[in-house]
Amino acid sequence: MCPLQLEKSLFKVMRMLVRLWFMCFLGSGGGGHSDLIAQGDCHIVAMAKLFESVGKLGLALAIGGGVVNSALFNVDAGHRAVIFDRFRGVQDVVVGEGTHFLIPWVQKPIIFDCRSRPRNVPVITGSKDLQNVNITLRILFRPLATQLPRIFTSIGEDYDERVLPSITTEVLKAVVARFDAGELITQRDLVSRQVSEDLTERASTFGLILDDVSLTHLTFGKEFTEAVELKQVAQQDAERARFVVEKAEQQKQAAIISAAGDSQAALLIANSLAESGNGLVELRKLEAAEDIAFQLSRSRNVTYLPSGQGTLLQLPQ
Numbered sequence: 001m002c003p004l005q006l007e008k009s010l011f012k013v014m015r016m017l018v019r020l021w022f023m024c025f026l027g028s029g030g031g032g033h034s035d036l037i038a039q040g041d042c043h044i045v046a047m048a049k050l051f052e053s054v055g056k057l058g059l060a061l062a063i064g065g066g067v068v069n070s071a072l073f074n075v076d077a078g079h080r081a082v083i084f085d086r087f088r089g090v091q092d093v094v095v096g097e098g099t100h101f102l103i104p105w106v107q108k109p110i111i112f113d114c115r116s117r118p119r120n121v122p123v124i125t126g127s128k129d130l131q132n133v134n135i136t137l138r139i140l141f142r143p144l145a146t147q148l149p150r151i152f153t154s155i156g157e158d159y160d161e162r163v164l165p166s167i168t169t170e171v172l173k174a175v176v177a178r179f180d181a182g183e184l185i186t187q188r189d190l191v192s193r194q195v196s197e198d199l200t201e202r203a204s205t206f207g208l209i210l211d212d213v214s215l216t217h218l219t220f221g222k223e224f225t226e227a228v229e230l231k232q233v234a235q236q237d238a239e240r241a242r243f244v245v246e247k248a249e250q251q252k253q254a255a256i257i258s259a260a261g262d263s264q265a266a267l268l269i270a271n272s273l274a275e276s277g278n279g280l281v282e283l284r285k286l287e288a289a290e291d292i293a294f295q296l297s298r299s300r301n302v303t304y305l306p307s308g309q310g311t312l313l314q315l316p317q
Contacts, residue, residue, distance in 0.1 A: 070104040129180040136217035147207030
């Protein structure tokens with residue numbers, strides 16, 4: 001039903017309601033009643049005209065508001081917009097943050113997020129010594145605002161899905177192939193720096209800025225990992241064997257030195273006996289007896305020593 005037909009129907013319903021109201025409260029006879037009904041019809045016509053005016057005004061406001069709303073668009077903080085014109089194509093102007101006007105149904109805004117966003121790219125490649133390497137690269141990227149029209153025209157809105165995985169795989173394979181498996185572990189900082197430099201330069205050709213590039217995960221194949229573990233075990237066994245050999249060598253040297261000392265001591269004692277006779281032997285006996293007596297005096301089980309007997313100490317008579 002169109003608005004004009006709806007308005008006529010409402011007018012008829014209101015007129016019938018007013019007639020019924022007058023008939024119920026004033027009765028059904030007399031010319032005065034007819035005059036009142038005629039006055040009611042005049043009021044109905046006036047109210048209908050008022051409603052018609054209000055409806056037209058509301059319709060005009062609704063249409064105007066819709067046109068104004070379709071001619072406005074907002075660009076949030078950290079975002080930029082590219083305008084697509086149906087007649088002239090993508091415009092070279094990049095629209096900044098805020099509220100802006102456009103031509104409805106002719107121009108369309110394409111909003112881009114220009115804030116830094118993280119992305120993890122896993123890559124499986126080979127090292128210089130043909131070992132499989134699993135690497136995960138974390139990239140913090142954002143588009144260059146001045147290059148947004150070219151990015152939208154040549155790549156599209158999903159530029160990160162189309163560009164980042166391919167260039168990351170390409171750069172990682174080229175850099176990792178320069179190092180063997182051991183160097184990838186010992187020179188990880190150098191590998192990360194070369195990947196960052198090459199990938200930043202490669203991404204700039206697509207209008208992308210890389211704020212940070214880091215290696216977050218680096219593992220090797222199962223065979224290489226087992227070989228490294230076996231090598232570590234062999235090195236530990238070799239270190240243990242070397243320690244045992246060095247210990248035996250030290251013990252040998254200690255025995256030689258001890259034997260040389262005993263031999264020298266025996267020679268000195270023999271020389272002393274040859275020169276002094278039994279005097280040295282008697283002196284050693286006295287020293288030994290003195291030490292034994294001191295030890296016995298500290299024992300709780302011995303309270304005295306028998307006098308006149310030299311059986312324990314073997315003292316000379």
